[in-house]
Amino acid sequence: MKLYRLIFFFALALAVTACSDDNYSPSDDTTTDDTSTTDDTTDPTDDTTGGGDTTTDPDPVDFTDKLSELPVFDGNLSDLTPRDGVYLYELNSGLFTDYAAKQRLIRLPNGQSMEYAGDDQLPDFPDKTLIATTFYYISYIDSNGVTRNVDYIIPSRSECIVCHFNNAVTTPIGPKLRSLNFNPNNEYVNINQLQYFINEGILTFAPDPASLALLPDWEDDTAYTLEERARAYMDINCAHCHNPDGVVGTFDMDFRYETAFDDSGIYANRGEIEARTLSTLVNYRMPQLGRTVVHEEAVTMLVEYLESLD
């Protein structure tokens, strides 16, 4: 319970910014109203959920309405350069959001760490942890060689909560340890990401990452089977709603990676899964939030998997 109350506190303070190459300038306020924090969450006296006395925190984040005012970036906002003490993290498989690119950052209050709580779980985050995802748009060339631009529709605040909802509380989704347990080979980290966080002292009580699970990269068809890739994709793109504690927990579908195939409802719903991931109809497509176009590469893989079940 303590964990969830802490997460409730900080998840509301999470911020997503959106910018596009076309209309973005560094002086823009990049945060939408939808994601602004409320008075409740900025009042430290409301937060009595543990993790120590927040008023003596050496480096507390004062959550404000604007990501640009939070201690996240250095220099020009448009460069998205994380400030000292703000860590980039990557997921082995991520959420599809109409081909928008994402930068994921985490900032732990000074001297504190996230604590291991199981590899298929989120770690326990200290109070005043800040996690920010920034969407940015790049033109991309599709499989037919056509240049396409992304036009991502930012979900409303209430829509955020539809996905970021578990067991009746707001919760982060991505940074389960098993999604981080790989070498991201980016400009900051070229060793196992969990090991890097352990070395930096921001992840504690974790066993050797080599002994922990890894959520497959759905795109990697050499390291993983079709089933592993399909299940990983559905875990990160569907399971936040389709699990017993999610918003559609009442359906007989549980798309979490750790759920046994026989309990997942995938077989019984294979036709509908195929039809809905291939659809762009507002009230029919899956997920109905966060995407408007078909994720073609992934759906090709999914359909191959679903049809292999017959």
Ligand code: HEC
């Ligand atoms: C369609 C479901 C969905 C909607 C709607 C959605 N998110 Fe998320 N969000 C996710 C998933 C899944 C992840 C983790 C995967 C990733 O990062 O690619 C995530 C990641 C995040 C993160 C990074 C921390 C974490 O939970 O992993 C933040 C911050 C965030 N979302 C905020 C928001 C905000 C604010 C909104 C509304 C403007 C929103 N999200 C709407 C599904 C959703």
Ligand code: HEC
């Ligand atoms: C934002 C929450 C959310 C996400 C994410 C989501 N779904 Fe759904 N899903 C729903 C809701 C709500 C319904 C029930 C309403 C409806 O049938 O459209 C539903 C219904 C379904 C159904 C129909 C079940 C039936 O018995 O008719 C299927 C199949 C399905 N989802 C598959 C998926 C798949 C596959 C994904 C990921 C690619 C996914 N969903 C992601 C919310 C979500």
